[in-house]
């Protein structure tokens with residue numbers, strides 16, 4: 001038995017076998033033979049999505065390369081590559097992704113499987129960039145599907161937490177390569193929320209981080225800029241933040257004071273580089289996270305209520321909330337389905353307790369009609385999924401057809417998607 005852990009350390013699994021196929025033929029043979037299979041990207045999910053006592057497959061060693069389409073509007077890429085490897089390869093070919101999240105360490109398939117997103121009112125999650133999949137199904141058979149060929153399978157696979165099949169290669173929409181300038185500013189929370197509509201309209205990407213015991217935010221704006229050779233700066237504040245987190249873990253009652261001090265230290269900074277190097281930030285300090293995608297109309301009030309709840313209960317939180325926008329999509333299991341949404345993330349330092357704090361804040365997220373990020377902490381039940389996702393029933397039919405014996409399910413997924421068994 002091997003041991004596997006997720007990034008934050010909150011999920012530990014002991015699969016019977018950890019398999020790292022190098023070719024699609026090996027992958028097919030492993031899937032066909034196994035009784036129970038889960039797929040792991042780089043383990044950045046907080047929910048037990050990769051947990052299994054069967055075979056856990058990683059595609060990190062799979063051979064393959066990026067193929068650019070003749071019209072340069074899409075590429076086929078190995079699904080197990082980290083996003084950062086893809087974006088470097090794209091940049092060499094004069095291409096970029098339309099948007100990315102906070103880090104680029106995730107496997108492409110891991111990000112697509114969970115509707116991973118960045119910020120931008122007109123920009124959907126990475127799953128909306130998928131144009132076709134090459135999938136290994138439960139019986140080991142390989143299929144290619146897109147919006148024309150086996151459309152139902154394609155629709156179901158777009159956000160599917162690895163329950164439809166193993167993505168071995170994916171076709172993704174891309175843009176001509178572009179550069180971004182990141183600007184970080186300190187700004188009052190009230191003013192930012194008041195101006196949010198205008199800010200989100202004006203800037204291709206805007207988001208902010210707010211510590212719940214502070215009245216100010218760190219506002220982050222990304223804009224497309226022409227070529228230049230500005231250096232990419234490393235975040236100088238990381239060492240300080242690590243020390244503050246450790247201090248809060250030792251003395252949780254100091255969290256509010258420490259947060260106010262941290263907020264006072266937020267300065268202004270700028271950096272510019274190829275888009276794929278500006279989207280990701282360093283996230284070395286481990287945390288646990290919950291995130292809900294809220295109807296855009298209730299985003300600001302939901303954040304205010306969450307902050308009020310943290311303060312009322314004097315919860316010892318040392319990480320900030322993150323507030324972003326994501327465009328609507330039509331993906332059956334996407335939290336942004338029929339959006340648009342604002343995304344509110346709530347984090348806790350991994351060495352500090354998080355369950356009680358997450359429960360207190362989740363109640364408000366759910367009352368406001370939010371749907372959780374599948375990879376991040378939530379307490380949805382199968383009945384909730386059916387209620388919140390009008391297309392869940394149809395998704396379940398496709399899942400049953402693709403994997404009638406539930407080979408790709410684990411305990412968590414059997415419970416959450418019980419309606420599809």
Ligand SMILES: Cc1cc2nc3c(=O)[nH]c(=O)nc-3n(C[C@H](O)[C@H](O)[C@H](O)COP(=O)(O)OP(=O)(O)OC[C@H]3O[C@@H](n4cnc5c(N)ncnc54)[C@H](O)[C@@H]3O)c2cc1C
Nearest residue numbers: 041042043044045101102106107110113116117162167375
């Ligand atoms: C530090 C940090 C920053 C983050 N930032 C963001 C962010 O900005 N925006 C955001 O939306 N999310 C963010 N996340 C969440 C993260 O993007 C998701 O958890 C994502 O799924 C992680 O990708 P992974 O490769 O680690 O996948 P894993 O966590 O390993 O797996 C995720 C899912 O993908 C499935 N899967 C993996 N490989 C395959 C495959 N080949 N075929 C089919 N299914 C597969 C797995 O079975 C599982 O269900 C962040 C997480 C962390 C820890």
